[in-house]
Amino acid sequence: MLEVIGLSSAAQTLYAALVERSPATLAELGHDTATAARLEELGLVTRLPGDPPRYVAVSPELALDVLIQARTQQLTEARHRIAQLAARFHRSAPEQDSANLVEVVMGRQAVSRRFERLQREARRQVRVFDAPPYATGAAGNAVEFELLARGVEYRVLYDRRAVEAPGTLATIIGYLGAGEQARVGEVPVKLVLSDHPMAILPLRHDEHAVESALVVHDSTLLGALSELFEMYWERAAPLHVRRGRLAEATGAAEARRDLLPLLAAGLSDTAIAAHLGWSDRTVRRHVRAMMTRLDAQTRFQAGYQVVMRGWLAEP
Incomplete structure (x- = not known):
């Protein structure tokens, strides 16, 4: 227990023995001179003259309290040094941080992997502006079903162009049935927002949109993207599943x-x-x-x- 103030296990054992039995020789206690020398250095024992020398324990209240005060002073100095280093770090951090606030990801597969990673790192919610083209292809987003089952909330705003594509609504019905909240309306840009926090959006606004992407980390820009999503979400029309279908009306x-x-x-x-x-x-x-x-x-x-x-x- 006293290792925190610099006492080894052997030193603690010898000191405890001397507390109970002083004065005593090292031979009587079964300890070596190196351990005794360490206790003497720390001011925990006093060596009496004689051959062989005998040792006497110094009062624990006095000797151990001195060690504790010394260690407290060391910790105070360490905290002061940490504060100095932290100040230096934050003075140099803005330039370092600004370079890492936005990443550029190149290649369809790399974009798809970052999209999956962003979703898996979400804690409670994923928000999506959904519009073609898609990096994940026709297979859709299998990760969403997995995370919906785990309780992660998905709010997806589908662009009208996406919904008008043949067969797309059937895919959306599957997401809705699994618990997705969906709306249809105007989508200003493809975007995925995670509460990690992180966002991913296309680097370009053309047919090559899935070939490169920007990954945005926690920043003022991320807050602005979040506000943009909520503004368009409020304007959009909700979609609902009725009896597992959104089609085939009979009456x-x-x-x-x-x-x-x-x-x-x-x-x-x-x-x-x-x-x-x-x-x-x-x-x-x-x-x-x-x-x-x-x-x-x-x-x-x-x-x-x-x-x-x-x-x-x-x-």
Whole structure:
């Protein structure tokens, strides 16, 4: 226990023996001169004249308290030195940190790996601006299902172009069924935000967007990206899964419920028809009926009324 103030196990044993039995020779106690010399150096024992010499223990309250005070002084000096080093570090850190706030990742596979790593390092939430093209290809994001099952929250805002792609809505339904919160609307830039905190977004805004990416670490820029996501998320139209499906409406009421989120999201008649398995004529008929019911003159007004009346939240 007394190692913290510089006493070895052998020194502690000899000192304890002398506390109980002083004066005594080393031969009587079974210890060597090196250990006794160390105790004498620390002021814990006194050597009496004679041949062989005898040793007497100094009062523990006095001798050990002196050692503790000395060690306390050493710790105080160490803290002072640490403060000096910390001050030097923070004076030089801005230039070092600024170089590490944003990383550039090159190559489709490297981008895909960083995307997966960002998700796996999330603690509670991942937020996504989803828009084509995709680095992960047609297989989708298998990591999301794994993390949703572990309780990580996903909020994904899908760009209308993404939702209009044939077969995409069926994939989204799978995510929704696993617990994803999804909305459809305008997406200003592909983006993934993790509460690690970290973000990843394309380096370029063209068909080569998946070939390179920026990885943003905790910084003012990351805070701005977070605010951008929340602003667009509030403007977007929610998507819901009903009985595991978002298509194949059979009755007028079901048709209305399936049509609402797609209409509010601003999808074209052709895109809605592709997702719901209807003809363009059927879509136009339902849209006209919806506009009449909402007393709307344009599709935009109809979508706005759907959101304002809270119909998207109806079961």
